[in-house]
Amino acid sequence: QVQLVESGGGLVQAGGSLRLSCAASGSIRSLNAMGWHRQAPGKQRELVASITTDGATNFDGSVQGRFTISRDSAKNTAYLQMNSLKPEDTAVYYCFVYTLSGGPFWGQGTQVTVSS
Secondary structure (H helix, E strand, C coil): CEEEEEECCEEEECCCCEEEEEEEEECHHHEEEEEEEEECCCCCCEEEEEECCCCCEEECCCCCCCEEEEEECCCCEEEEEECCCCHHHCEEEEEEEEECCEEEEECCCEEEEEEC
């Protein structure tokens, strides 16, 4: 089992920045890809960004060029740097991780609100 603790959400004006963190604990020796999904009110959950253990990244087209994702393997933590935020980025952001034996495991979610 893997436990994830998220932090870093909040309220920001359009054009501002936030950084989300996702720290993993538990069966961390087998961590694989990490990333975030988000879910806005009345919408389906969607993949925002992911990163593999090799550092390969993947982004949804709506955040490409504005968001970056990174991970610190020594700290078992992933980071999502969100720049040039837009009101349409408002959502609950959920961190996830896959392990070599399964997943995904989910964080508790953190609210990101972007005001216009």
